[in-house]
Amino acid sequence: MIEAKNISFKYGGNSKFKVDDLSLTVEEGMMSCLIGKNGCGKTTVLKLLYGMLTPASGAVYVDGKKLCGKTLAEYHENVAFVGDNNWCDKDRTLEHNVELLSFLYPSFDREYFDKLLKKAGIGDKDDKTVGSFSTGEAVKAEISFALARRPKLVIMDEPLANLDPVYKTDILELLQDAVSENNMGILLSTHLLDEIEDITDKIYIMEKGKITKSGDRFELLGDDEGTKLRDIAKEKDSSG
Amino acid sequence: MNKMKRFHKYISKLNRERIGWIIIWITAMLSMPLNGNGSGEDLSGMFTVSSIILIFIAAMDYVDKYLDIDEPDWDCGIFTAIYGGMNGRFEILMHSHSFDTGSYFKILMTGMIPMQIITIVYLAVLRFFDLIAADVVVFPALATVLIPPVVVLLRAFRFQYLLMHDRSTGSLVLRGIVISLYGMARLLIFAIVFILMMFIGFSAITQDLVMRGIADNEVASSMVSSGPAFILAIIGDIILCYIINNGLGGGKRHRKLRVAALICALVLILTGTGIYLYQSVYNNVILREDSVSVRRNGNITEYTLDDVQSYRVYAERNESFQIELYFKDGKSQRLILDSSEDTNAWRDKYFSYYNYAAELVQKLNERGINGRLEDQAVLNKIVSTNLDPRCAEGYRIIEQLTEAGH
Structure with a gap:
C-alpha cells in the first residue's frame, strides 16, 4: 500500500505549490482513479508517489515505511509507472528492450508478457522497433511490460489519452484483469470519467493541487455530485 | 549485486563491436618508443603526456562501454566505432527503471583493476630494466592509479544527477560544475x-x-x-x-x-x-652547415656564409631562442622558425639549435663577421633553469664568441 500524507510540492522558481497538502492511498487489489482538470497537478502527484520527485513537505509511505533515496530502487521493483516516454529505447525492437530491461526486474514474467501482448493485439510486433508503433500500440506495449513485471502497484499517467475507443477498451480490459487476477493495485489519472467509472473502485477529485473529494465510486457518482463530476469531465474532454 | 553483474555482462556483450580502447591503451603503452640514449630524457615529456592522455581516454571509453546501449544520432563511421554513441540515453532510460546505480558503478570500478595492474607492472618492468628514468615513470603510474577511478566517479556523479529525484539548488549547482568540468576535460x-x-x-x-x-x-x-x-x-x-x-x-x-x-x-x-x-x-628556410637557402613564394635565394653581413642572437617575445642573419643584399632572415624537418645527419651532428647556432657564430666570427647577443638576462634564465646541458653548452659558446667578437 502506498500512502501519501500531507505532501506538498512546488517546482523551482515558482511561488505557488503545485501540490498542496495532499493525502491519498493506493491499495493492492483496487483500481483508483485521480480526476482533475489540466494543470491541476495530477502528473506531479503521480511522480511524487512513484518517487520521481521529492515532496517539499509531508512524505510518501510504502507499507508504513517512509520512502527515501535508499529504499527507492527496491520500491521501484514492486511499483511500476506508466506514462514515461523514456521507458524503453525507441530505436530498438520490443524484444531487445525487454531483454535489456528484464535484467532489472527479477520478477519479470515472460510468459505473462507474451500473453498480454497477444491479448492486446500486438503479439506479432515484438520484432519491430518501438518507435514504429502507433500511439495505442506503444501504450499497450508499455502497459504490458509494466504488468508483466508483476508489481504490487501500478501508477499510470493518463494511459487513455488520445486513444481511439477500440484501444481504450483493450487497455481497460488489461487493467481490469491485472487487478482481479493478480491482485495488483492501480492508480491512474484521467479525465475520461465515463470510460473508467464502471471499473474504478475509488475516485479522487483534484483541483488546484488539492484533493477536493474522494471516496468509493458508488458514493461519489450516484448523486447530484456525480452529475457535476461528469460535467467537469465533459467540459475537460471537449476542451482537451 | 548479482542482478547488476548480469546486466553489466549483457551490456558488455551488446557493445563488444566497439573498438576497445582498453586494448589500444595496453598496446600503445607496450609499443611506446623509448629514448635511445638510455635515460629517457629526450622523450620523457612526450611519454608522460601521451601516457596520461591515453589513460584518460581509455578510462572514459571503458566507462562509456558500459553506459552506452544505442547508436548515436549521427553515425560517423570510424569515429562512431572509436568514440561510441550518445550516452545520455542510457541515463534517461535507467531513470525510468529500478537501476541500482551504486552496485553498477562498483562493478565498473573493480573491473578496471586488472588493467591498472597490467599498466603498473609494465611501467615497473621498464624501470627495472633501466629503460626509462624513475621520474618519468612516476607520473604515468600516478595517472594509472588516480585517473580511472576519478573518471568513473565523475561519470557516476553525472549519472546520479540525471537520475536524482532530489533537485535541491546547492546540489544541482555543485553537480553542474562537476559535469561541466568533466565535459570540458573530455x-x-x-x-x-x-x-x-x-x-x-x-x-x-x-x-x-x-x-x-x-x-x-x-x-x-x-x-x-x-x-x-x-x-x-x-x-x-x-x-x-x-x-x-x-x-x-x-x-x-x-x-x-x-x-x-x-x-x-x-x-x-x-x-x-x-x-x-x-x-x-x-616559404621555407633550409639550413646547411655552410649555407642558408631561403625560399619566398617559390623563389629560392642561396646564401653562403660569405653573404652574411652581421647576425643577431636574441630571445623572441615568447622567450624562445632566435638567431637572425643580415645579408649583404639588404635582406634578413630569422633561422629558427615554428616547425622544422631535420635529416638524420643533422640530428646526429647537432643536439639542438643552440649547438647549430654556436657553430654558425663561430664560423661567422672566423670570417670577421660580427654579431650581437641581446636579451642575455632572459636567455641566461632559460639556459640555467630549463635546458639540457648540451644546449646550455651551445649557448655559452655563443656568449663567449659574441663577447669576443665585440
Whole structure:
C-alpha cells in the first residue's frame, strides 16, 4: 500500500505549490482513479508517489515505511509507472528492450508478457522497433511490460489519452484483469470519467493541487455530485 | 549485486563491436618508443603526456562501454566505432527503471583493476630494466592509479544527477560544475588527440615534400613559419571534436546550426592545413652547415656564409631562442622558425639549435663577421633553469664568441 500524507510540492522558481497538502492511498487489489482538470497537478502527484520527485513537505509511505533515496530502487521493483516516454529505447525492437530491461526486474514474467501482448493485439510486433508503433500500440506495449513485471502497484499517467475507443477498451480490459487476477493495485489519472467509472473502485477529485473529494465510486457518482463530476469531465474532454 | 553483474555482462556483450580502447591503451603503452640514449630524457615529456592522455581516454571509453546501449544520432563511421554513441540515453532510460546505480558503478570500478595492474607492472618492468628514468615513470603510474577511478566517479556523479529525484539548488549547482568540468576535460582530450593525429599526418606529408632533393646523410634542416595555420586548425579541431562528441542534435534548427559549425570546422582545418602545406613547400628556410637557402613564394635565394653581413642572437617575445642573419643584399632572415624537418645527419651532428647556432657564430666570427647577443638576462634564465646541458653548452659558446667578437 502506498500512502501519501500531507505532501506538498512546488517546482523551482515558482511561488505557488503545485501540490498542496495532499493525502491519498493506493491499495493492492483496487483500481483508483485521480480526476482533475489540466494543470491541476495530477502528473506531479503521480511522480511524487512513484518517487520521481521529492515532496517539499509531508512524505510518501510504502507499507508504513517512509520512502527515501535508499529504499527507492527496491520500491521501484514492486511499483511500476506508466506514462514515461523514456521507458524503453525507441530505436530498438520490443524484444531487445525487454531483454535489456528484464535484467532489472527479477520478477519479470515472460510468459505473462507474451500473453498480454497477444491479448492486446500486438503479439506479432515484438520484432519491430518501438518507435514504429502507433500511439495505442506503444501504450499497450508499455502497459504490458509494466504488468508483466508483476508489481504490487501500478501508477499510470493518463494511459487513455488520445486513444481511439477500440484501444481504450483493450487497455481497460488489461487493467481490469491485472487487478482481479493478480491482485495488483492501480492508480491512474484521467479525465475520461465515463470510460473508467464502471471499473474504478475509488475516485479522487483534484483541483488546484488539492484533493477536493474522494471516496468509493458508488458514493461519489450516484448523486447530484456525480452529475457535476461528469460535467467537469465533459467540459475537460471537449476542451482537451 | 548479482542482478547488476548480469546486466553489466549483457551490456558488455551488446557493445563488444566497439573498438576497445582498453586494448589500444595496453598496446600503445607496450609499443611506446623509448629514448635511445638510455635515460629517457629526450622523450620523457612526450611519454608522460601521451601516457596520461591515453589513460584518460581509455578510462572514459571503458566507462562509456558500459553506459552506452544505442547508436548515436549521427553515425560517423570510424569515429562512431572509436568514440561510441550518445550516452545520455542510457541515463534517461535507467531513470525510468529500478537501476541500482551504486552496485553498477562498483562493478565498473573493480573491473578496471586488472588493467591498472597490467599498466603498473609494465611501467615497473621498464624501470627495472633501466629503460626509462624513475621520474618519468612516476607520473604515468600516478595517472594509472588516480585517473580511472576519478573518471568513473565523475561519470557516476553525472549519472546520479540525471537520475536524482532530489533537485535541491546547492546540489544541482555543485553537480553542474562537476559535469561541466568533466565535459570540458573530455573535449580537450579529444581535441588534443586530433591535433596530435593531424600533426603526425602533417609531418608525414610535409617531410616528403619539403625534404625532397635532400639526402638523409646530408646535414640539413628545413624551417617553416606556419603563421596562423596551427591556430586555425586547432580552432577547427576543437569545434569538430565538440560536434563528434555531442552529435548533430535533435531539433531541426539545432541540427542546422551544428551542421554549419561542422562545415566551419572543416573549412578552418583545411585552411590551416593548406596554409601550412603552402608554407612548407613555398616559404621555407633550409639550413646547411655552410649555407642558408631561403625560399619566398617559390623563389629560392642561396646564401653562403660569405653573404652574411652581421647576425643577431636574441630571445623572441615568447622567450624562445632566435638567431637572425643580415645579408649583404639588404635582406634578413630569422633561422629558427615554428616547425622544422631535420635529416638524420643533422640530428646526429647537432643536439639542438643552440649547438647549430654556436657553430654558425663561430664560423661567422672566423670570417670577421660580427654579431650581437641581446636579451642575455632572459636567455641566461632559460639556459640555467630549463635546458639540457648540451644546449646550455651551445649557448655559452655563443656568449663567449659574441663577447669576443665585440
